[in-house]
Amino acid sequence: xxxxxxxxxxxxxxxxxxxxxxxxxxxxxxxxxxxxxxxxxxxxxxxxxxxxxxxxxxxxxxxxxxxxxxxxxxxxxxxxxxxxxxxxxxxxxxxxxxxxxxxxxxxxxxxxxxxxxxxxxxxxxxxxxxxxxxxxxxxxxxxxxxxxxxxxxxxxxxxxxxxxxxxxxxxxxxxxxxxxxxxxxxxxxxxxxxxxxxxxxxxxxxxxxxxxxxxxxxxxxxxxxxxxxxxxxxxxxxxxxxxxxxxxxxxxxxxxxxxxxxxxxxxxxxxxxxxxxxxxxxxxxxxxxxxxxxxxxxxxxxxxxxxxxxxxxxxxxxxxxxx
Amino acid sequence: xxxxxxxxxxxxxxxxxxxxxxxxxxxxxxxxxxxxxxxxxxxxxxxxxxxxxxxxxxxxxxxxxxxxxxxxxxxxxxxxxxxxxxxxxxxxxxxxxxxxxxxxxxxxxxxxxxxxxxxxxxxxxxxxxxxxxxxxxxxxxxxxxxxxxxxxxxxxxxxxxxxxxxxxxxxxxxxxxxxxxxxxxxxxxxxxxxxxxxxxxxxxxxxxxxxxxxxxxxxxxxxxxxxxxxxxxxxxxxxxxxxxxxxxxxxxxxxxxxxxxxxxxxxxxxxxxxxxxxxxxxxxxxxxxxxxxxxxxxxxxxxxxxxxxxxxxxxxxxxxxxx
Numbered sequence: 001x002x003x004x005x006x007x008x009x010x011x012x013x014x015x016x017x018x019x020x021x022x023x024x025x026x027x028x029x030x031x032x033x034x035x036x037x038x039x040x041x042x043x044x045x046x047x048x049x050x051x052x053x054x055x056x057x058x059x060x061x062x063x064x065x066x067x068x069x070x071x072x073x074x075x076x077x078x079x080x081x082x083x084x085x086x087x088x089x090x091x092x093x094x095x096x097x098x099x100x101x102x103x104x105x106x107x108x109x110x111x112x113x114x115x116x117x118x119x120x121x122x123x124x125x126x127x128x129x130x131x132x133x134x135x136x137x138x139x140x141x142x143x144x145x146x147x148x149x150x151x152x153x154x155x156x157x158x159x160x161x162x163x164x165x166x167x168x169x170x171x172x173x174x175x176x177x178x179x180x181x182x183x184x185x186x187x188x189x190x191x192x193x194x195x196x197x198x199x200x201x202x203x204x205x206x207x208x209x210x211x212x213x214x215x216x217x218x219x220x221x222x223x224x225x226x227x228x229x230x231x232x233x234x235x236x237x238x239x240x241x242x243x244x245x246x247x248x249x250x251x252x253x254x255x256x257x258x259x260x261x262x263x264x265x266x267x268x269x270x271x272x273x274x275x276x277x278x279x280x281x282x283x284x285x286x287x288x289x290x291x292x293x294x295x296x297x298x299x300x301x302x303x304x305x306x307x308x309x310x311x312x313x314x315x316x317x318x319x320x321x322x323x
Numbered sequence: 324x325x326x327x328x329x330x331x332x333x334x335x336x337x338x339x340x341x342x343x344x345x346x347x348x349x350x351x352x353x354x355x356x357x358x359x360x361x362x363x364x365x366x367x368x369x370x371x372x373x374x375x376x377x378x379x380x381x382x383x384x385x386x387x388x389x390x391x392x393x394x395x396x397x398x399x400x401x402x403x404x405x406x407x408x409x410x411x412x413x414x415x416x417x418x419x420x421x422x423x424x425x426x427x428x429x430x431x432x433x434x435x436x437x438x439x440x441x442x443x444x445x446x447x448x449x450x451x452x453x454x455x456x457x458x459x460x461x462x463x464x465x466x467x468x469x470x471x472x473x474x475x476x477x478x479x480x481x482x483x484x485x486x487x488x489x490x491x492x493x494x495x496x497x498x499x500x501x502x503x504x505x506x507x508x509x510x511x512x513x514x515x516x517x518x519x520x521x522x523x524x525x526x527x528x529x530x531x532x533x534x535x536x537x538x539x540x541x542x543x544x545x546x547x548x549x550x551x552x553x554x555x556x557x558x559x560x561x562x563x564x565x566x567x568x569x570x571x572x573x574x575x576x577x578x579x580x581x582x583x584x585x586x587x588x589x590x591x592x593x594x595x596x597x598x599x600x601x602x603x604x605x606x607x608x609x610x611x612x613x614x615x616x617x618x619x620x621x622x623x624x625x626x627x628x629x630x631x632x633x634x635x636x637x638x639x640x641x642x643x644x645x646x
Binding site for chain 1: 458
């Protein structure tokens with residue numbers, strides 16, 4: 001089994017939490033190769049692909065990738081391209097991760113644009129929805145949405161075992177004619193597209209329900225949805241804790257309910273599902289939250305291994321070819 | 324004080340809950356005039372503007388307003404136009420409510436497009452954010468976003484007393500260059516627009532924080548945000564109740580925490596803030612949730628009275644003229 005290349009320098013908590021996650025993954029039997037400075041503190045006996053540069057979290061992605069050819073992100077993508085690792089994982093600059101993967105691994109033949117597929121938890125359900133594009137393409141063509149639907153369906157099937165994932169088009173009304181001109185055109189195309197089970201328009205309120213397994217939208221709207229839910233969940237959980245802490249007599253009751261609250265909290269955390277996957281590039285690339293801790297990195301490394309083992313890239317290639 | 328015209332026939336729970344809300348408002352000293360069939364059951368001694376037709380919840384808005392000239396929505400808008408009521412409130416077909424208001428009341432001079440201003444609760448905070456456009460215009464011009472910012476600022480000031488509301492542009496990154504071409508163009512215009520305090524781009528995760536008081540976006544994205552949060556909050560609260568109900572021993576503790584939970588639940592309910600307001604038309608028009616109950620209608624009627632009394636229309640007119 002080839003190792004997963006882990007960008008040791010990416011993310012707000014790099015390198016400490018990244019290394020902790022990598023060590024946990026190795027302890028669980030998942031091979032890892034770090035990408036970063038050869039003398040990295042705390043790397044222990046983990047192998048390292050040397051990289052002397054770092055693309056900062058807020059650095060211009062395209063410029064960073066162009067200028068910093070010896071950056072951990074670029075070297076991670078090259079190690080996948082060169083067959084020295086089976087996948088890459090980074091908690092770093094999302095745009096630069098995409099650019100590195102796209103430029104070094106290339107696109108799968110026939111794919112117009114890669115898209116970020118992000119898991120959206122459904123409270124109380126075992127399997128999340130997949131939202132794409134969650135931010136790779138701020139502006140899209142209707143045809144790309146069809147391909148996002150095909151790639152997202154493959155992903156949901158391969159990752160969660162859903163035989164025929166339901167695909168919804170995010171819009172602002174359930175009826176076919178609703179939405180802007182992009183949605184109207186995409187609806188027509190999706191309704192007759194091969195290889196997907198299109199269930200029509202969905203709305204924002206369906207995002208955390210089982211109405212659709214795969215929700216397709218442009219990268220602007222998708223990114224706004226992802227971050228809106230993330231912020232909303234955080235605000236509600238914080239308000240809940242504040243409310244429980246408001247009176248001393250609440251404390252014992254809140255503590256007694258912790259076993260009920262913790263699984264829900266874990267399920268709603270962006271760390272739980274291992275991050276988002278860049279679909280459409282010719283290699284496995286997992287993008288985790290910038291604030292990823294060791295648990296998030298461990299989960300992301302597991303997801304990366306799983307997707308490489310199940311040949312998600314080959315499956316997407318076959319689906320795109322058949323469409 | 325002129326009465327508020329209440330569409331007795333609009334909404335999933337019309338007419339019973341609408342009438343109950345209207346009676347509660349009257350009991351609280353807020354004059355109301357119903358709009359609907361003259362022989363409406365349960366109207367008691369409330370005055371009625373007669374209207375023999377109803378535009379259904381799922382009816383084509385433009386067609387409905389054109390064909391049904393004696394509908395409760397059209398008659399409600401006419402009663403505002405003719406100075407027989409100070410405002411209209413409807414829980415009915417949102418598109419038809421907008422169309423009725425726009426066609427019968429007209430636009431405020433100088434306003435390019437009316438926009439729906441929706442309150443977004445901030446858990447634990449007293450004053451919500453205002454999001455606009457929440458669905459009136461699926462596609463917008465950058466210039467319209469500037470006017471949405473100006474109208475939204477007036478609304479936040481008049482409604483909540485915020486002296487200088489902070490305006491954020493919804494985008495997918497905080498830096499000025501982030502987003503699609505619409506956002507890039509709008510950023511430039513907003514940065515130099517008169518009459519507003521522009522704080523730059525905001526992201527989805529800022530929607531439920533105090534980063535901005537007024538968030539401007541196109542009606543497609545705004546509607547998706549509104550419904551995504553609504554669905555997300557509902558899903559989390561349901562999952563919370565399910566988790567607390569999962570074990571019998573949780574029950575007494577959950578009951579003991581109810582006094583902490585109920586205010587939070589009320590704050591997150593779409594009924595609490597009295598609904599959304601259509602800004603830019605020449606009259607006060609409040610659009611409440613289709614599922615509005617008596618409480619929601621009562622709150623909406625109070626909001627309508629408040630906004631009429633404080634002359635929100637005159638204030639917007641002055642702001643648009645000054646810009």
